[in-house]
Amino acid sequence: MKAYVLISETFLRKTSLRLVHLGWLLAYPLIFLMPSLPETWQWGGLVFAWSGCLLPLILSAGIFGDDIASGRIRLVATEPIRLSELYIYRFLGLSLQAAAHLLAVGALILLLHWLTGRGSLDRFAAWMLASWLIFNTWAALSTSLSVVVSRDHNSMTLVLATIILFFPLYMLLLFFEDSVGTKIYHAFVRYGCPPVEVLVGLGQGRYSLPGGVASVAHSLALTVLYGAAGIVLLNNREFKYAAD
């Protein structure tokens, strides 16, 4: 029951979350209706970007920050529950929402593709797996950030940090492609940050079977790493009165 109430809370905590899921799902049929849609359009890539990368930022906004700021955490944190459990169940709540959302998206796209024949469904299953994996990575990073960032600023912080991190990489690659610094920076972004590039490769079928398995393992390992950091932060956090 403990797991159930904590997992369901991640979906019920804001009425707007139901509207977010609905809005995200509605975007797919709208794109199907676009007249200028190229025939080579990859539905998998769109799911990866729209539901895999953007949705977790919306769903995890303020997942701990709102509670900490409102003081609700002062009631929850005095209950006989480990703070690590609280973190894990909240993350699982997001991950399960993503799984249900992606299943609905998959069914919707298959139906629309069958009805209209528009776009391509090449490697759709691999894209769906990659989407769920990248969702989990972003969700874990955002949830951990929410422990230390006030209110629901965790998502915006993550968006800004991503832009700030990627812009120098783009410039470095443009001007100093072969320098050691660029290579180290590139390796950090590729393997230390949410593995967008690696999982896009998985969706596009760039890897052999062992390479694909390694990319999945890498993504899961990063999710665990971000989650562990969040648990450590939560366990060492003080819950003061009126944080904001």
Place this chain on the structure above:
Amino acid sequence: MSEDGSEMAPVIECREVTKVYGGGRAGRKASVCALDNVSWQVGGGTIVGLVGPNGAGKTTLLSLIAGLLFPTQGSIRVCGHPARSLEARRSLGYVPESPAFLSCYSARAVLKHHAALHGLSKEAISTEAERALLQLRLEECADRAVGGFSQGMRQRLALAVALLDNPRLLLLDEPSNGLDPIGVIELRRILNEVRQSGATVIISSHRLGEMERLTSDYVFLYHGRIVKFGRDKVEQTGHVRIEFLPGSPRVTQDVLAPYDVVEESDTRLVVAVNGVENVPGVVGSLVKAGALVTGVALEMQDIEETFVRLCRERAS
């Protein structure tokens, strides 16, 4: 005594607890010492009031016991277990100063949610939630969204949450905030029931009159330091009223030095004594000065008078 030996342990045990806030990086923010070397023990079955002016450290002390803050120095144990441990949290219920709930949840859903966090079975969750709704008389609004609750209703719901699973220690931070007079009477009834069940209640409140009716012991906090005193001590630190026969020689302040004369008339003197042990000395001085003493009585100080006196003493 229980198997783990926790039965004999005090319900709360603070040892040389210091809490310093802030300082910030590079000392840009001034650090504030909210609690300074506080040692305190509380046994079972009592209602203790935390009294002190704003900023005395009452909420900090409650938060430390609840495990919401870490002490800078010292240690705190709740029912024999370190504060913030799972066992300590299993023993306590906490009502914060401004309780907050998920606004879309109903009161019943909130209670079931918190009962589930206690690890109860599905049936026990429903039973506990219904019991709490009845106990706090929240049945009528049980299925209303908490977002529309008044402050008093939120306060009652927070108390209902804290009472789930019969805690051995109840920590209440300004529990009568927003409660109407009936709500305050109800609160008193509930807390007395809790005490009779053997649990300990710690209340922080500014409503001293209300505290006096609720509590069996006080702890006075001033600038992060603790001055513990029980009701007996309150009585002893009052004034002594001395009655004379008419026509007694007038008593001057010199006769009574170093005690202060608070009130004076032809037949009566009220003297501030520093403890009941000084009364015979005061009376002896008066008799030596020729006063025809007919009666001596201790005037009891209520908590408000004691609070003001202690504040003045500490400030000076």
